[in-house]
Amino acid sequence: xxxxxxxxxxxxxxxxxxxxxxxxxxxxxxxxxxxxxxxxxxxxxxxxxxxxxxxxxxxxxxxxxxxxxxxxxxxxxxxxxxxxxxxxxxxxxxxxxxxxxxxxxxxxxxxxxxxxxxxxxxxxxxxxxxxxxxxxxxxxxxxxxxxxxxxxxxxxxxxxxxxxxxxxxxxxxxxxxxxxxxxxxxxxxxxxxxxxxxxxxxxxxxxxxxxxxxxxxxxxxxxxxxxxxxxxxxxxxxxxxxxxxxxxxxxxxxxxx
Amino acid sequence: xxxxxxxxxxxxxxxxxxxxxxxxxxxxxxxxxxxxxxxxxxxxxxxxxxxxxxxxxxxxxxxxxxxxxxxxxxxxxxxxxxxxxxxxxxxxxxxxxxxxxxxxxxxxxxxxxxxxxxxxxxxxxxxxxxxxxxxxxxxxxxxxxxxxxxxxxxxxxxxxxxxxxxxxxxxxxxxxxxxxxxxxxxxxxxxxxxxxxxxxxxxxxxxxxxxxxxxxxxxxxxxxxxxxxxxxxxxxxxxxxxxxxxxxxxxxxxxxx
Numbered sequence: 001x002x003x004x005x006x007x008x009x010x011x012x013x014x015x016x017x018x019x020x021x022x023x024x025x026x027x028x029x030x031x032x033x034x035x036x037x038x039x040x041x042x043x044x045x046x047x048x049x050x051x052x053x054x055x056x057x058x059x060x061x062x063x064x065x066x067x068x069x070x071x072x073x074x075x076x077x078x079x080x081x082x083x084x085x086x087x088x089x090x091x092x093x094x095x096x097x098x099x100x101x102x103x104x105x106x107x108x109x110x111x112x113x114x115x116x117x118x119x120x121x122x123x124x125x126x127x128x129x130x131x132x133x134x135x136x137x138x139x140x141x142x143x144x145x146x147x148x149x150x151x152x153x154x155x156x157x158x159x160x161x162x163x164x165x166x167x168x169x170x171x172x173x174x175x176x177x178x179x180x181x182x183x184x185x186x187x188x189x190x191x192x193x194x195x196x197x198x199x200x201x202x203x204x205x206x207x208x209x210x211x212x213x214x215x216x217x218x219x220x221x222x223x224x225x226x227x228x229x230x231x232x233x234x235x236x237x238x239x240x241x242x243x244x245x246x247x248x249x250x251x252x253x254x255x256x257x
Numbered sequence: 258x259x260x261x262x263x264x265x266x267x268x269x270x271x272x273x274x275x276x277x278x279x280x281x282x283x284x285x286x287x288x289x290x291x292x293x294x295x296x297x298x299x300x301x302x303x304x305x306x307x308x309x310x311x312x313x314x315x316x317x318x319x320x321x322x323x324x325x326x327x328x329x330x331x332x333x334x335x336x337x338x339x340x341x342x343x344x345x346x347x348x349x350x351x352x353x354x355x356x357x358x359x360x361x362x363x364x365x366x367x368x369x370x371x372x373x374x375x376x377x378x379x380x381x382x383x384x385x386x387x388x389x390x391x392x393x394x395x396x397x398x399x400x401x402x403x404x405x406x407x408x409x410x411x412x413x414x415x416x417x418x419x420x421x422x423x424x425x426x427x428x429x430x431x432x433x434x435x436x437x438x439x440x441x442x443x444x445x446x447x448x449x450x451x452x453x454x455x456x457x458x459x460x461x462x463x464x465x466x467x468x469x470x471x472x473x474x475x476x477x478x479x480x481x482x483x484x485x486x487x488x489x490x491x492x493x494x495x496x497x498x499x500x501x502x503x504x505x506x507x508x509x510x511x512x513x514x
Binding site for chain 1: 275276277278312314315316317318339341342343344345346376378380430434474
C-alpha cells in the first residue's frame, strides 16, 4: 500500500472490512524431519507475530484467510483450516502500542476512537506446507516474513503463542482423521517417510511397528501391492493416503467408522 | 429486559458488547436412545433458531457462551465447546427482516445504521446434556424454548442449519477423543449403555463386538474388574470413562498416543 492507500484504510477501512474481527494464520512448514512456522517481524511493534488481516465484507472467511496468506507471504491456494476463535479481553494489548504510537508507525494520524484501535476478536486458521518450496515476502507493516524453527519458538506479540498452541493441538488431532500430510510426501511413500513426518508433526517418538497399524486401522493410509527398490536387499512396500475415505470424511465428518 | 432496558441496548449496547460478533449455541440433548436439539421459536421472525447473543467487552468467549445459554435456557454450568466461526456474507439475512420490521418487534425505533443491523460474524459453541434433566425457558425475544427431535430437524433461520451440521461433525469427531458422554451415563456403565449412546450420537448402527475394542484401543473407556447383576444369568462387566487420559488429552491435545 502507498501512503494514500494507508490513509484511506485507516480512515474509511471499516466500510470495506468488517470491524472488530480479524484473521490470524498459523502456517506450519515441514521438510525432511524439520518443523517450522511462518512469522512476520514487525520492528516498529518490536516483535514477531502470525500473518493476519481483516475480512472484506464481500468475502467468505476462508476466502479472506486465503487472500491474507497470499498477500502477506506469496503462498497461493494453500488449504487453510479454521481451528479456533480468540476473543478474551486484552488479547491484543501490547505495552506502549496505542493510537499515538500507531500513528507514528503508519504515518497517518490515528484517533483514539479509530476503528482499528477498538477491541478485536480473531479467527485462527492453520495450514501445513513444504517450506522448501515457499519463499515468503513481508508486507507494508512488517520488515521480514520468515520460517522459524518450531523447536525454538520465540515469544510472540498479542495472544499469538496461545494461537500457535491451539493450532498445533487441532493439527495433531486431525492428523489421525484427515490425510493432512498429502502434500508433504510423494504420492506413494514408504513407512519410513510417513513415520518421519508423523514423528515430526507430533513432536514425539512413535513405535515403528504399531504406528502403521494404527494409521491403517483408522483408514488414513492404505498399503499398495508395490515395492520400491532403495538398495541391496532393501525394497519396502509403498503406501498412499486413502483419498476415497478422505473425501468421504470431508463430506460426512469422520474417517473412523 | 423491560422496555427501558431494550431501548438502552438498542441505542448504546455497542458500548457494553462487541459489535459485529455474536455467539450461537447448538445444545444437543440425549436420553435413552433419543437425540434432541434445543431451539428458540421467535414468532415475530417467523422461525426457529439456536440460542445466541452478544459478547460483553469484559467477558472471555467461553464466559459469554455460558451466560447466553444460562440466560436463554436456564441451564447453568454447561461445558461448552467452541467448534467453528461463521461469517459468510448474507449469512444473517432473512426475507422481510430489516430495521423497520426490527423496530416493530422490539418496540423501539431502530435506525438503518444501528449497530444491531450491521454484518455479524458468529462464533459457534456446542454442548451435550441429558434433556430429561433440563427445563428450558424462552427469553424476551422468543416465544418458546424447547427440545426438538433431531431426526425431525426443521428448517432454521439464518445459517443455523449449517451451524448444527458443523456442530454435529465436530461432536462426532471428538466422541472418539474425549469422554463427551461422561455426564450422559452413570459413572459405571455396561457396554449396552455406551453402545446405545454412541449409536444415537453417531446416527448409525455400530457392530457391538468391534465397537468396545475401538473405544478401548483409543483409550476413551476402560474395563473394570466388576460386574452388575441385571437378571438371571445376566451379569455383564462394567466400564468407565478414562478420566486420567481425558485430563491428559484436554491438557496435551489428544488421547490417541
